[in-house]
Amino acid sequence: MKARVYVMLKTGVLDPQGEAVRHALANLGFDGVQGVRQGKLIELDLADGTDEATIAQMCDKLLANTVIESYRIEVL
Amino acid sequence: MRAAVVVFPGSNCDRDMAVALRAAGADVTMVWHKDASLPDAVDLVAIPGGFSFGDYLRCGAIAAQSPICRAVVAHAGRGGYVLGVCNGFQVLTETGLLPGALMRNSGLKFICKTVDLVVETANTAFTSGYQAGQGIRLPVAHHDGNYTVDPATLARLQDEDRIVFRYAQPLNGSVADIAGLVSDNRRVLGMMPHPERAVDAGHGGTDGQALFRELVGQVVAA
Numbered sequence: 292m293k294a295r296v297y298v299m300l301k302t303g304v305l306d307p308q309g310e311a312v313r314h315a316l317a318n319l320g321f322d323g324v325q326g327v328r329q330g331k332l333i334e335l336d337l338a339d340g341t342d343e344a345t346i347a348q349m350c351d352k353l354l355a356n357t358v359i360e361s362y363r364i365e366v367l
Numbered sequence: 368m369r370a371a372v373v374v375f376p377g378s379n380c381d382r383d384m385a386v387a388l389r390a391a392g393a394d395v396t397m398v399w400h401k402d403a404s405l406p407d408a409v410d411l412v413a414i415p416g417g418f419s420f421g422d423y424l425r426c427g428a429i430a431a432q433s434p435i436c437r438a439v440v441a442h443a444g445r446g447g448y449v450l451g452v453c454n455g456f457q458v459l460t461e462t463g464l465l466p467g468a469l470m471r472n473s474g475l476k477f478i479c480k481t482v483d484l485v486v487e488t489a490n491t492a493f494t495s496g497y498q499a500g501q502g503i504r505l506p507v508a509h510h511d512g513n514y515t516v517d518p519a520t521l522a523r524l525q526d527e528d529r530i531v532f533r534y535a536q537p538l539n540g541s542v543a544d545i546a547g548l549v550s551d552n553r554r555v556l557g558m559m560p561h562p563e564r565a566v567d568a569g570h571g572g573t574d575g576q577a578l579f580r581e582l583v584g585q586v587v588a589a
Contacts, residue, residue, distance in 0.1 A: 304515065307473050307540065353432060356425055356461065358468040359515060 299330035380416035391579035414455030427457030456557035467516030473540025483535035496577030
């Protein structure tokens with residue numbers, strides 16, 4: 292089985308890289324880009340039957356730093 | 368004083384740290400990240416700067432899960448001293464020994480220069496050789512030194528006099544210009560600037576010397 296983990300900076304944590312991308316888009320003439328947030332997508336190839344709680348533990352212990360990041364799990 | 372310097376794949380300030388500690392009189396052992404225990408009777412563990420594990424995932428995240436870090440957390444739990452510099456500071460936040468996190472610099476650039484710092488408190492074994500409010504100059508060399516912490520924890524750090532160094536001018540986006548802080552028992556210090564790069568006249572400055580001298584002196588006396 293496969294799962295995807297999306298890791299994003301929490302709302303309210305300034306994302307300097309996202310801001311830089313937003314400025315670059317504006318410089319390219321793309322008007323109206325009001326915000327850009329940049330995160331990570333992690334694909335996991337897992338033993339069949341791995342439950343979502345185990346994946347959440349992986350996120351809490353390593354994949355995300357929950358001080359500044361939130362995550363979302365998608366089991367495929 | 369017995370000190371251990373942790374070496375990860377990608378550490379690059381480990382030898383400088385050992386030289387600075389030895390010059391201050393410490394008996395230094397280097398320990399490899401796969402070691403599951405520290406040498407006997409170690410007083411201080413130093414986690415040096417560098418790019419442990421290539422900064423993969425997040426700076427310090429993989430290192431924080433290494434076998435030696437479990438031993439470092441146990442050492443801190445017993446009241447042992449820990450000094451984390453630069454990548455070492457990032458490792459300490461990732462292990463949870465220090466609160467908050469270090470994000471990409473707000474200006475997105477790697478910053479490598481000597482900066483003015485203010486010593487905010489002399490009430491730690493690391494800073495008793497300085498005066499509170501004293502200005503010192505130390506080198507910084509980092510891409511991810513933008514310290515962030517939630518407002519409630521920041522208020523607690525301020526109330527408990529745990530902010531140890533601040534940048535004299537805004538540098539990298541750090542909240543309250545924080546450059547270094549201690550744990551609640553004041554024995555775990557994390558800082559982005561490099562005191563070990565300012566201990567010899569040949570370095571261009573010696574403002575880091577007092578940190579090592581006082582730390583080694585106090586722990587020997589204890």
